[in-house]
Amino acid sequence: MRSLLLIFLGAIAILFAGLGKKEIRMLPWAIALLLGALVFIPMDWIANEQPDWVNHIVPYFMMVFDRSALAFMAVIIIAAMLVLGLFGQREITGSDQLGLILFSLCGALILCSFTHMVMLFLGIEALSIPLFVLAGSRKKDLRSNEAAIKYFLMGAFSTAIFLMGCAFVYGGTGTLDLSVMQRVIPGSAAMGGMTGLAKTGVVLLMTGLCFKIAAVPFHFWSPDVYEGSPNRTTLFMATVVKIASFSAFFRLFNFAFSSPLAHGNWSFVLAILAAATILVGNIGALAQRNLKRTMAYSSIAHAGYMLLAILANPLESFWALIVYSLAYAGSSAVVFYILNKVQEKKGNTEFESFNGFGRANRWLGILLILALFSMAGIPVTAGFAGKFLLFSAAFTGFKWLVIVALLGSAISIAYYFRVFRHAFLTEADGDIIKPEWQDSVFLAIAATVLLLIGIWPALITGLQLFELH
């Protein structure tokens, strides 16, 4: 709660600080704000020892900051810090953009901690509405305009479907409160299973959330939007928005609809979506000639892997999802930073622009390899730890899906290797890129996250989380 309040009040302060004529550099303040919010999380973690939130929940508060929420909040705040830290120098155009990013972050934090559908809806909207604007923040760039209007239309559409789902679930269970819902749905099992209304509602909710995480077949907007948006916004969408949506997905489906009967109803549909997402994302990425578009397809594929965590036993898959999210956020930040720098030099993000990059910049080259390895899931990186934990959690229930996911990972190596080939194995001379010291600090943080979790995943999985149910 303290983190959320701090970020919200800080966002307003930053917004109003931009009122004056004089240009003040707001970015250090924003990063300090996020750091402050991050410090509160271990404090809340230690203070929070009540064993299960269902009995300790304040009825009309509609949010609970239990340990599972705090873990996701920490990941999201770290991801947001990387976004702000790595893209602060070039793309900053005022306190209004910064304020919007922080408002969006408030929405993301609500998505980690809701216990009521109203809060879930508010969180999704607070997350998306600033992003519609940020996607189109380059007003003179036609692609940015296209991205904004596509994102807005798709967002509005998915919100409508999501709300319809809320209405149906309310009709089927008589409540919008997650803990009551959890109690009601197994109860109705004895009386002949979930009502038809609740089933339809669950499918509609799933559809609405799948739009947000860009799962197949609701992914068509994502490559165009990712390509057209400014790089910082794309990174924010790919990391913060996706992780927050997954935390909402996880909470909703593994708390409210977690009874074995309900799980049996939705898990098969979701498993098929996950398999399709993994295959379409990876095969689509193979066909691209532009790194930014490749990253968009690769993020679709990553959403597919992360869906495994929703399907698996939540006690096993929770930490897997956290590790995977951290790995994904760290490696995306590094790749997008390099992509942004190359775009500034060359004007585009075609693969040819990366020719000779690794020869010209030794340290950035090594970082790029580390990030690509982590994305592909090669050992000693965090991506491998995340994939290993995810796949082993899902293996008991969904063997065929894990096989599909392994196949997808194998395909993914091909296009990650293509980046590697252009950066290291071509003769051309690349441009020398000198990161500023602030950038170096955040790149070092990202690299540390990737290596440390890769070598020692127990650092995170060893944390004590109480019974999720």
Place this chain on the structure above:
Amino acid sequence: MPELSKIPWPFLILSFISILCALYVVTSNSPIRSVLALILTFFSISAHYVMLNAQFLAIVNLIVYAGAIMVLFLFVLMLLNLNKETEPLKSNKWLIGAAVSAGLLLLVFTASIQTSSEHIMRHPEAGTGLVKSLGKVLFTDYLVPFELSGILFLAAMVGAVMLGKRDAANESDTEITGREEV
């Protein structure tokens, strides 16, 4: 489902009007006519709200949708001067796909509502939809979401101002990407 004779007749008439108008919205070739039909649809839906004892919602629905949004819609249509020629071509494949998916959705919805009719057919208590009781709920049980929706509106407002304002910073942005294609 209850028998047809048990359904109150105003409900039948209103539903008939709203379905008819909604059909006209999608079948009419002239955008202006479909917008006008949409306004009628909103009016009949508002009347449904009144029947469900949700008077406040009915009025808000009228003010916001039939009033503000539809007038905006009309303005945009008239300013853009859309007519039959500028309407994008729709191929048959597209139409068949839309019809099949919409039909499936209708099937699922009717089936799910039919199997659980007792849940939804309960009559609401008198006075639930009045401003007084709504306000009471909003400022007690739903206070936190009510306050948090402030974030949402503030963000939307800031975003609208940001998109609308004229600034010099964006000119330099296009130079960075150099991807201005017309």
